Structures are given as C-alpha cells and as structure tokens.
Amino acid sequence: MADAEPIFTAVSSNAHHLYTSLQCIGFAPKATVQITSDGIRFSAEESRVVQGLVFLDKALFTSYTFNPPNTRNEEDQENNSYNPCFVVSLSALLETLKIFGVNDSSAPNAPNRATSVQPSNPATSSAFTTPALLLDRSCTLQYFQDGSPLSITLTETGVKTTCELTTYEADGGEMDIPLQRDAIIMKIIMRSAWLHNAVTELGATSPTALKISASAQEEPFLALSGSGGPFSESTVEFSVEQGSSTNAAPQPYHKVLADDGTSRARAKRAKLAPTVTETFLVSPPSSMGSRITQSYRFALIQKATRAMAAANKVSIRGDRQGVLSLQFMIDFDNGATGNVRPGGGSICSAVTFVDFRFVPLLDEEDGEGVGNLLE
Amino acid sequence: MRFRSQLTNIATFTKLTASLSSLGKVCWMRLEDGVVRFTIIPDQGTQVWAQLPVDAIFEENTYFLEANSGVVNLEVPVGALHRALRSAAGATTAQIRLTKKGNIPLLALTVLASSWTAGSNALGVTDADRPGQGPPERSGPRERETLIVQEIPVKVLHESAIDGLHEPRCRDPDVHIILPSLIQLKSISERFTKLATDATATSGSVTGLGASSPRLELSANMHGSLRLAIATDSLRISSVWTDLVNPPLDPGQLSQTEIEQLPSERMRALSDNDEAAWAKVRIDGKDWGRVLSVGRLSPKVVACFVHETALILYVYLPGSWNGEDSCLTYYINSYAA
Numbered sequence: 066m067a068d069a070e071p072i073f074t075a076v077s078s079n080a081h082h083l084y085t086s087l088q089c090i091g092f093a094p095k096a097t098v099q100i101t102s103d104g105i106r107f108s109a110e111e112s113r114v115v116q117g118l119v120f121l122d123k124a125l126f127t128s129y130t131f132n133p134p135n136t137r138n139e140e141d142q143e144n145n146s147y148n149p150c151f152v153v154s155l156s157a158l159l160e161t162l163k164i165f166g167v168n169d170s171s172a173p174n175a176p177n178r179a180t181s182v183q184p185s186n187p188a189t190s191s192a193f194t195t196p197a198l199l200l201d202r203s204c205t206l207q208y209f210q211d212g213s214p215l216s217i218t219l220t221e222t223g224v225k226t227t228c229e230l231t232t233y234e235a236d237g238g239e240m241d242i243p244l245q246r247d248a249i250i251m252k253i254i255m256r257s258a259w260l261h262n263a264v265t266e267l268g269a270t271s272p273t274a275l276k277i278s279a280s281a282q283e284e285p286f287l288a289l290s291g292s293g294g295p296f297s298e299s300t301v302e303f304s305v306e307q308g309s310s311t312n313a314a315p316q317p318y319h320k321v322l323a324d325d326g327t328s329r330a331r332a333k334r335a336k337l338a339p340t341v342t343e344t345f346l347v348s349p350p351s352s353m354g355s356r357i358t359q360s361y362r363f364a365l366i367q368k369a370t371r372a373m374a375a376a377n378k379v380s381i382r383g384d385r386q387g388v389l390s391l392q393f394m395i396d397f398d399n400g401a402t403g404n405v406r407p408g409g410g411s412i413c414s415a416v417t418f419v420d421f422r423f424v425p426l427l428d429e430e431d432g433e434g435v436g437n438l439l440e
Numbered sequence: 441m442r443f444r445s446q447l448t449n450i451a452t453f454t455k456l457t458a459s460l461s462s463l464g465k466v467c468w469m470r471l472e473d474g475v476v477r478f479t480i481i482p483d484q485g486t487q488v489w490a491q492l493p494v495d496a497i498f499e500e501n502t503y504f505l506e507a508n509s510g511v512v513n514l515e516v517p518v519g520a521l522h523r524a525l526r527s528a529a530g531a532t533t534a535q536i537r538l539t540k541k542g543n544i545p546l547l548a549l550t551v552l553a554s555s556w557t558a559g560s561n562a563l564g565v566t567d568a569d570r571p572g573q574g575p576p577e578r579s580g581p582r583e584r585e586t587l588i589v590q591e592i593p594v595k596v597l598h599e600s601a602i603d604g605l606h607e608p609r610c611r612d613p614d615v616h617i618i619l620p621s622l623i624q625l626k627s628i629s630e631r632f633t634k635l636a637t638d639a640t641a642t643s644g645s646v647t648g649l650g651a652s653s654p655r656l657e658l659s660a661n662m663h664g665s666l667r668l669a670i671a672t673d674s675l676r677i678s679s680v681w682t683d684l685v686n687p688p689l690d691p692g693q694l695s696q697t698e699i700e701q702l703p704s705e706r707m708r709a710l711s712d713n714d715e716a717a718w719a720k721v722r723i724d725g726k727d728w729g730r731v732l733s734v735g736r737l738s739p740k741v742v743a744c745f746v747h748e749t750a751l752i753l754y755v756y757l758p759g760s761w762n763g764e765d766s767c768l769t770y771y772i773n774s775y776a777a
C-alpha cells in the first residue's frame with residue numbers, strides 16, 4: 066500500500082490551525098470529508114436542522130497533493146471529476162490533533178491580549194512560544210485509496226504519532242441546508258466577538274428559542290432575544306452610538322444586495338445601523354413590513370459558540386425562507402508563525418471560513434413559505 | 441518502639457506520597473537503619489516497591505529509630521500523609537514522629553512555618569480604640585510564626601503480618617529501555633485512553649458490562665524505540681519514540697557470558713524491522729496514567745519489558761541516579777490479548 070502513490074497528501078507545519086478550524090464544528094461526533102483539488106471540506110450536521118462546514122483551503126498547508134486515480138467509477142461521471150467523500154469520527158480526529166504540541170508549556174488557548182474584548186484567536190504565537198522551536202514539526206494527512214483509512218501523522222522531536230481513522234461510506238443523503246443566495250434579505254457583518262458575547266449573555270437564562278430581529282428603519286436595528294426558558298425573556302440590542310447619530314436625520318436606507326456575500330463589507334456604512342456592524346443590509350420583502358424577525362432553536366445556535374469565539378468576523382445572512390447562515394472568518398495571520406514557516410510556505414494571510422446553517426423555527430401564524438423547506 | 445526525624449526534602453516527599461496515593465489507599469512504610477521503604481500492594485493494578493536512603497527525605501542527624509528488631513513497620517494511609525505534607529510546603533522546619541493518643545498510634549507531623557501578616561500587627565487586629573497612639577514601628581507587615589501539628593493515624597504492623605509479602609520476581613526482561621519524558625508520555629497516553637473510551641462510548645454498548653478502561657499496547661525494542669498504541673473500531677493510533685537509550689547492563693554484576701545469554705541480547709540481535717524484535721505488554725490505560733504520575737518527581741525511568749507478561753519500571757529519583765539504593769520499582773502485569 067505504501068508503494069503506491071496516495072490519492073491525497075497534505076502537510077501542515079501548524080496542526081493548530083487545523084484544530085482551531087475543525088473544533089468549530091465539533092458539535093457532532095462524525096464528519097463528512099470531501100477531498101478536492103482546492104482543499105478539504107469537513108461538514109457536520111445534526112438532524113438536518115443545523116449544519117457546520119469547514120473548508121480548509123490548500124493554502125493552509127505547506128504542501129498539498131491530490132492525485133485523482135484514473136480509474137473512474139460510473140458515479141463520478143457527472144462532473145468528470147473524482148472527489149473522495151467519506152465519513153470519519155470527528156471527535157477522534159480532534160483528539161488526535163490535540164496530541165500535537167501536547168507538551169507545550171503554555172496553554173495554546175490562553176488569550177494573548179487580555180485587555181481586548183475579542184476572545185483572541187488561539188495564539189499562533191506569543192511572547193511565550195518560540196516559533197523557531199516549531200520548525201521540526203509537521204502534520205501530514207494522507208488518504209491512500211478508496212476505502213483506506215485517513216491517516217494523520219504528527220511528527221515532533223523524537224516522537225511520531227500515526228493515527229488511522231477508519232473511513233465510513235458517506236450515506237448518500239448528505240445534503241446541504243439550502244440557502245437561497247438570490248433571496249437574501251438580511252446581511253450583517255460584524256466582529257464575531259459581539260455575537261459571541263450576546264449569545265453567551267442570553268444563554269445564561271437558558272432560553273429555548275433565539276429571535277433575531279432586524280430593521281433598517283427603526284430602532285432597535287438589530288436585536289437578539291431569548292425566550293421560552295424557565296426565566297424571563299431577555300434581549301440584547303445592538304444600539305447606535307450616541308455621538309455618531311446625533312444630527313443625522315433618520316432616513317430610510319435601502320440597498321439591493323449583491324448575491325455573492327463576499328467582501329463588499331467596507332463599501333459604505335449605513336447610517337441607520339448598529340455601531341458594531343461593518344455591514345448592515347436589511348431589505349425585507351414587502352410582505353414582512355420593515356422588520357425581519359425569525360426564530361431559531363437556541364440550542365442549535367449555541368453549537369456555533371466555539372466558532373464565534375475563534376473567529377474574527379461573522380457574516381449573518383438570512384434568506385426569504387428564514388434559513389440562517391453564519392459565516393465565520395478565522396484569520397490565522399495575526400501571529401508571527403507564518404513568517405518563519407519553513408520551505409517558504411505561503412505567507413499570504415491564512416484565512417479559514419466556517420459556515421453554519423440553521424433551519425428556522427416555524428412560527429405558527431406566519432409559517433408560509435418555510436414549511437416546504439426540507440421537502 | 442520509637443521513631444522521629446526532621447524532614448529535609450519536603451517537596452520530594454510530598455510528590456512521592458502524591459504519586460503513591462494515586463495507586464493505593466494504604467502504604468506499608470518500613471523504617472530501617474539507613475533505609476526507608478514504601479510499598480503499595482493494591483488488590484488490583486500496579487504494585488510499587490520503593491526504597492530510599494534515609495537522607496533522601498529525612499535529616500540523617502535527627503533520624504532516630506528504636507525498636508527491638510531494629511525495624512519499624514507501619515501501615516500508613518498515604519493520602520492522609522500526603523495532605524499533611526502539603527501543609528508543610530514552605531515550612532521552616534518540619535518534624536515527624538511516631539506517637540500515641542490513647543491506644544491509637546499516630547504519625548505526628550509538626551510544621552513550623554513563618555508568614556508575613558497583611559495587617560499592621562502580628563494578629564491582624566486593628567486597634568481602633570487607640571487612635572494616633574500606635575508607635576511607628578508597629579505599622580507595616582510583620583513576620584508571624586505558625587505551628588501546625590498534623591496527626592495521621594497509623595497501624596503498627598507485626599513482623600508476622602508482613603512475612604508473606606515479597607517483592608514479585610520475574611524472568612529476565614526481553615527489552616530494557618529508558619523512557620522519554622514521563623510528562624509527555626502521560627499526556628499522550630491520556631489522549632489515547634480518552635480516544636478509546638470515546639470510541640467505545642459512541643459505538644454503543646456492544647460489549648455491555650465490559651466497563652473496564654481501555655487497554656494500551658506498549659512495546660519496545662532493543663534499538664531505542666518505544667511504541668504506544670491503541671486500536672478501536674473507528675481508529676488505530678500509535679506513537680513511536682525513537683533514539684531512546686537501551687542502558688547497558690552493569691558488567692560488574694554479570695559476567696560477559698551471562699550477559700550474552702540474556703533474552704535482551706537475543707532481542708538486540710534481531711533487526712528493528714522485525715516485529716519479533718518488539719517486546720509487548722498490554723496495560724490498563726487508567727492504571728498506567730496513575731503510574732506515570734510519578735513523572736512529577738522528574739526521574740529517570742528504565743522500563744523492562746517481559747514480552748506478554750509484565751512491565752517493570754525502575755524509577756530513579758533525580759540526584760540518586762548512581763545510588764543503587766534509591767529506587768521505586770513498579771510492577772505492572774500484562775493483560776491477555
């Protein structure tokens with residue numbers, strides 16, 4: 066087996082990036098893995114109502130080789146491409162990655178900027194870690210052939226750990242929760258820490274539902290409230306800072322959304338927007354009035370807490386049917402590790418995106434258009 | 441029967457009792473002239489036979505022992521001893537002695553500690569009723585002496601009670617090797633154990649009542665490699681350490697021909713690619729984790745593998761590497777496959 070060229074080999078000098086990204090979707094015990102020529106996609110889901118997805122771009126790795134075999138199955142003919150897809154134990158994968166650097170003296174997750182509001186990224190480097198010592202480390206992911214285990218090899222000084230994760234066949238029903246990109250009615254970009262703080266705050270009263278309420282015309286422009294718990298209802302409102310909106314006459318602000326949700330964030334700042342948001346676009350369809358409100362199971366939203374804590378930014382999107390997408394951006398490049406990466410690896414910013422999608426709770430009164438979502 | 445001594449190396453003694461207490465509740469403490477022994481024989485799991493020179497933990501000049509047979513044998517609740525010693529951290533002096541309260545024999549630990557008060561006088565009492573009269577030298581923190589006496593009830597063991605206790609004997613080991621950092625070994629072992637526990641938990645109760653902790657497979661060869669492995673349905677994981685040392689045997693104790701006949705020399709002759717060159721034992725993951733807690737003493741550890749039978753660890757405390765007489769010996773049985 067070792068003689069043959071493996072289908073897939075990827076080497077990373079920093080398993081911590083992989084760990085940080087993957088633990089965001091660690092809410093499920095198993096994950097579906099798909100290997101493509103651009104990167105690896107890990108997805109986890111629960112009961113088809115919440116889905117978490119991590120795409121590890123090949124730029125995150127120091128070397129990335131994908132050799133699709135020439136022998137093709139009939140099933141692969143539709144795209145003429147072969148992308149191995151299988152299920153592995155996510156908890157085992159995470160536990161294995163944790164072995165890497167297990168005897169580092171400093172806790173890797175200790176916040177390195179104590180004064181900052183933002184729960185900082187797991188420190189890629191700080192005054193107490195010496196990146197030079199990390200040079201002789203590597204983490205290799207390998208997949209030899211169809212049906213073989215996914216092997217993870219961690220090499221450190223004197224120790225080599227090999228973990229072979231049994232790969233299970235993906236059950237064909239794996240399906241993404243559909244987000245209608247052409248029917249996005251809400252798009253909010255802000256620092257992920259704000260969302261994390263809000264959800265943590267609301268979680269204190271253990272509510273059953275989270276209601277997101279957004280309006281471009283009247284205050285509160287953005288409010289998250291938790292309800293249905295044993296205690297009273299609580300609400301977090303993202304307010305407008307006093308100074309910035311003193312003499313700005315309230316004027317309705319509308320903008321047609323671009324269907325690709327990418328970096329048009331800094332284009333223009335809406336006047337009627339909470340201070341914390343970088344982008345605040347709310348355009349409800351006329352049937353809804355000026356305010357969008359949608360409820361989600363709080364326990365499901367909480368599954369994204371780890372991603373909220375690890376990420377720098379979050380893009381909150383909602384479509385006409387109420388499907389909520391939280392797209393998190395984790396930027397690994399605020400440490401110095403990238404600069405000393407051996408072999409002249411990419412110094413360009415290493416960014417990972419973690420996507421969460423949630424199916425809304427049906428409102429008894431106006432459930433129109435949502436009921437057929439999963440059919 | 442009398443015994444008393446000043447403690448000299450409280451930190452070491454504390455750590456020693458901590459790692460002993462993780463393996464068993466009671467410990468047989470045998471005090472002799474010049475040597476102290478600690479032995480733990482649990483119902484199940486790893487046995488420890490430790491032997492320390494008196495000066496490793498006691499101050500030799502103050503070590504006073506009086507008994508008819510010249511030996512004092514005590515059954516000590518090692519957890520209680522450990523907790524008592526913890527209060528001696530940072531002590532100026534500490535003394536331990538065998539005494540009696542009524543009919544109960546005790547080990548009394550007397551700790552003299554000094555600390556700085558936060559307040560302006562030794563007792564931390566504010567004298568508000570005498571405003572302005574405080575002499576200037578009374579302001580500011582002061583040193584305060586604290587006397588702590590900890591009493592640990594023990595049992596004095598009669599010679600007949602310990603006659604039947606013998607250190608286990610094993611055949612000559614197949615492989616002997618110096619272990620890597622126990623701290624690292626412990627953290628990796630714990631991850632493995634956790635991985636295997638998680639895996640069995642998620643795969644449902646197929647095995648039903650087999651609530652035992654997972655078995656780690658530990659193996660080593662005479663070419664400086666140590667392997668730790670575990671396998672479950674969902675994964676197979678192994679860590680391999682290389683470039684470790686297989687310590688040479690003391691030629692002063694064995695003749696050249698005797699050395700050549702040892703199983704370890706036969707194992708050395710085998711190529712390191714050969715699976716037969718690996719001596720293997722299967723050990724209980726949780727028990728192994730407790731054994732490795734001795735790593736806090738940062739010792740040198742020689743592991744002796746008796747293939748499919750037992751693992752014996754010789755733990756040498758730092759500073760006593762050459763001293764033959766300061767050694768903790770752990771006997772771990774191998775489980776059947």
